[in-house]
Amino acid sequence: MSTTPADETSELSLRYHEGPDTVAWALETSDDDQPYAQLGLRDDEYAKIRQILGRRPTQSELAMYSIMWSEHCSYKSSKVHLRQFAEKAPSSDRLLAGMGENAGVVKISDDLAVTFKVESHNHPSFVEPYQGAATGVGGIVRDILAMGARPIAVMDPLRFGAAEHPDTARVLPGIVAGIGGYGNCLGLPNIGGELVFDPCYQGNPLVNALCIGVLPADRLQRKEADGPGNIVVLMGAKTGRDGIGGVSVLASATFDDESEHRRPSVQVGDPFTEKLLIEACLELYDRQLIVGVQDLGGAGLTCALTETSAAAGTGMRIDLNAVPLREPSMEPHEVLASESQERMLLIVAPDRLAEVLTVAKKWGVIATPIGRVTPAAEPETGRLIVTWNGEVVVDVPPESLADDGPVYNRPMREPGDLILLQADRAETLPRPKTPDELRETLLRLAASPNLCDKTWVTEQYDRYVQGNTVLAQPEDAGVLRLDDHSGLGIALSTDGNGRYARLDPGEGAKLALAEAYRNVATTGAVPVAVTNCLNFGSPEDPAVMWQFAEAVRGLADGCAELGIPVTGGNVSFYNSTGAAAINPTPVVGVLGVIGDVANRVPMGVRQDGDILVLLGETREEISGSEWAWVTHGHLGGRPPKVNLVRERILANVLTSAAKLGHLSAAHDVSEGGLAQTLVECCTRQDTGVTVALPDDLDAFVALFSETTARALVAVPRKHEKAFQALCREHGLPQTTIGVVDAQQRALEVRGQFTIPLDELKAAWSGTLPALFAAGDAAGAADATVAPGSATDPE
């Protein structure tokens, strides 16, 4: 039987026979050996803790330092690089809160602000798919809630191993059910995300969760535990033994054979409690009953107590016995480290306490005063003091945990195989030539796991709840209405391509940014801000660290060039199985604003006779493409070239044209090339098109190249001249390539091939049900209709 983290810490406690380790006892036994290495601390880190405290840490303090100084909480390997996001950030008068807060807050009108963030829950979701994914949603929702916002939607960028691998069939259904189970029960529409398969994620799937919230700009909440004498209140679920060591054990170490035994480190979610917690918090905010608020996520109480007091420069005195427990036998270090879900920490003025407790009671949520804020001055001197059964078990300067963790400048080296990999270009691979071969290639790609219909997954998520979803997946971006009267709304897209980033991490990060930016603009929204989730292998591997540094540099430079700031994000290291790291996978989320959601542009063509215009230029860029992977299992060469100047022009044209009503549909060109764009434009509303490929391009390149800064738009004939003039005015290349043909119900590429829509849809939509719906009794779904796509029932 292997040792679980819980066992490790219990062994610890056995060393002290007189009950929990206290500060007094630590002073007496300062030379005792402590098992810091088992908790993930290095020799020099442990020495620094002893130096800070002037004695050995107690068992509780050791647990606290080990989790707060873990990679996950301290960003010790990434900090030196992440600074670029702030240093290179373009100036923005929209930003109300940025990096370092629970989530960035962006002002979108005189009185409304939006907050959004994406986070990883990769390792827990591999160990226990349902709960791991569910609590990933729960955690990011509380981050948004802590800023003062009502959460209004979620998105889920997901990456799995090979689609046909048996373990993918184990983790995928559970993860999808977990995301749906939690988000649906909270009443949060799921408006987008990604579903990507690649063997590099086989032992380490990526479960990223994004949440977006909206708040009146003057309701922004602070985490500072200001005001000595104020009461510290813990609100929400009782504290249990679940999730102890989640951040240090699961999120900050590489997976190995022991990983399966780490299930006790995964938290268990209760979305019903979270829903009540949301409503209770919002009522507290609206009635201005609290001074500060912080969510409890990774590192639980430890993180919340130290961050709130460190931010305010105050201290705290906490009576740990007051914390409501699920298991009365819990010890102080377990209470401090527990990652039990659905909890928030409130800072409350004494004269408001009764009202706060009444609000909590109304919503059926437990709220308990557990201590008070103490002054920075003598005699408390701003220390966090925690007592248990009347004895002091923790006495630390909170900033030493929250802010002054170790910072590493890890060694970096370009991966040894990169030169060879980049030399192995996909442009030299044998290509389909005849019309029949091209036709077969298009169908094969459309049916491939990364490009096929994702309905089997997305129909497990509620996209209608709250009644403001204007566009949702598979549209280019999710679009939400925020104001019923003005129609003000937002658009959001997340993108990332690990294969591109493997070939060139810096350009790969820019490509992810460019695609998300383009997707937002395609719906008619103006991109304004960025969040990111950086999924990488072990930072202790110099090759991974190099990839990380390159990606951060690329993303920071790209944001500067596009003029939109990074507002927050998350780093997930140690995504590797044994020595094999995942492809570097920066996932980028871009937020856009749309003045009136009635002007949003959907992706599906439907209006007979509209002309189809391809915006941008197509070059021969096949390396890293979906075609190279699907037909040759090939990854090599350099990814498509990034052209952010052109992306900006394209976005300007798309958003202006949307406002002027020039577009009846628009869809970006990305993975799978123009061929896949056509497939998705046709299947969406079950409407055919006839196109002719440009004469000056090889048909294969025209169909399957993944050149960036392109989009396909449908323009009603009466807008044709005005739209073309708009493109010329902006200097955007445009090529009219065809027409919407509602009569023939087929995708026709003139002179090449014709594919009836029924055949196309059968190929495109059959893949996921065949892989994952073996147990489903009811028939396969045929739902291509979604919000905002009101169709004539006839």
Place this chain on the structure above:
Amino acid sequence: MTARIGVVTFPGSLDDQDAARAIGLGGATPVALWHANADLYGVDAVILPGGFSYGDYLRCGAIARFSAVMESVAKAAGDGLPVLGICNGFQTLCEAHLLPGALTRNQNLHFRNRAQWLRVESTSTVWTSGLTQGQEILIPLKSGEGCYVADASTLDALEAEGRVVARYTRDNPNGSQRDIAAVRNEAGNVVGIMPHPEHAVEALTGPSTDGLGFFTSVVAHLGAVV
């Protein structure tokens, strides 16, 4: 004076705001009702909205059924108050025995969200009187436990008495017996429906505006009565 239609909020209700919006679009005034308060404030009709009341612990709707407000709703329904239960509200009406049958786990075991075609089977309810018999409507469905079941004699009776209000058509999404999507009580004032008409009231956010008919129907009925 416009009709006043109550929307009950239970802990865990999710589509209450959407129901209120639909009531407004249908021409009535929404009135918020609270699960712990038995007072119906003299409303002319009540909607039990979708969601996961009390976390759907035990069984969907099983705990909501015992709330203070439900005692009043059950009594008023007996006196002819129009009541519409949507999704979780339908489950609650079945648990409260205001409607026959039960909603069980979808046959494919997954939560399923889609724009679903229904065929209107009965217009002799206050909630569907403005629709047309046999009309096909496109309404969002979003549920994990939407499989309608009842014993054969109950189903036969429902059919014989014309109490099947709507059926799934083109495809049965959850395995419901006889494709049943909505049923009514004997009097026709209480209707339970699994799909969400309140999410098909605006072209901008719904797959259609076919759901609006449920709200305009009851408003017309109340207008005629009041």
